[in-house]
Amino acid sequence: MPDHEREMETVHLLRAATVELGLHSARFAHRNGMHPTDVRALIALLDASRSGTDMTAGRLGALLGLNSAGTTALIDRLERLGHVRRVRDGRDRRRVLVEIEERAVELGWDHFGPLIARAVGLLEGYDERELAAVRRFLTAVRDAAAEAAD
Amino acid sequence: MPDHEREMETVHLLRAATVELGLHSARFAHRNGMHPTDVRALIALLDASRSGTDMTAGRLGALLGLNSAGTTALIDRLERLGHVRRVRDGRDRRRVLVEIEERAVELGWDHFGPLIARAVGLLEGYDERELAAVRRFLTAVRDAAAEAAD
């Protein structure tokens, strides 16, 4: 049986980093009178916006694992806080598009920006092979966790 | 202004991996009739057990950011499911030590074991410098997120 010590310790490091990032996200939520789910919703909206897709209420709820009632309540909360707005889809008027407000984007950047900048700065000191190693590891972990969904 | 493209994409990868790991943990919770907080509690108990520290009710609640009422309810839930047991501390009889049951450890290993094994297997293909790069990155991210707590 081989010696897995350094590899195992690295996996623990990944978990520790994940926990701390979760706590950091929870602080953002708390500081702005929100819940973890609300933050996840904003992140999903930013991702959609970045990729040019528009987000409907139903799709958002499905992404977060909420049922329709919970989704409505979620969007109500975010709308009340001024972080999103509801827009009826003109093509299919059953659908409600959820759009993120500029204010929410700035709020998120204020909180997560410094951390992101620091991580980017760190990686700038890495050579090509080191950066590739990090990317390969993160990609594989992401895919492995995603695959386990069945 | 420098080109941050590859570094920024790597940070997005980290976030994606974090999200997927969170979902994987949520599946474990759901599958066993538990809530995210319960899983976090079990992880904290495993960490304490690994480092030989014993965990009191109060310390557990503080770690998870719960107040005393919530902590009592959490331990009640875990005890009802047979995952932990309460043990009065002999030295300071105000304190309640929370000990994890072997059954819960096995349950966790069944769920997270395959993912951990896969990550370890991946890292075995890395040379010394690549592994060090991954460890350096994760350590720095963990510390940066933890430092932001104030």
Add this chain to the structure above:
DNA sequence: GCTATTATCTCGCTGAACGAGATACTCGGT
């Protein structure tokens, strides 16, 4: 046009977590 399907919302309920305060135990000072 009429029916089936899809998207969202409303209502009533359960349960996690909170604040306030009760209870039980420990420890330092006199």
Add this chain to the structure above:
DNA sequence: ACCGAGTATCTCGTTCAGCGAGATAATAGC
């Protein structure tokens, strides 16, 4: 040895996120 301050946990009543069931509104197929 006692008393009061401090500490650890638990109890009670409340709030609110999320669920299940079902209502409402718009679209699509025949």
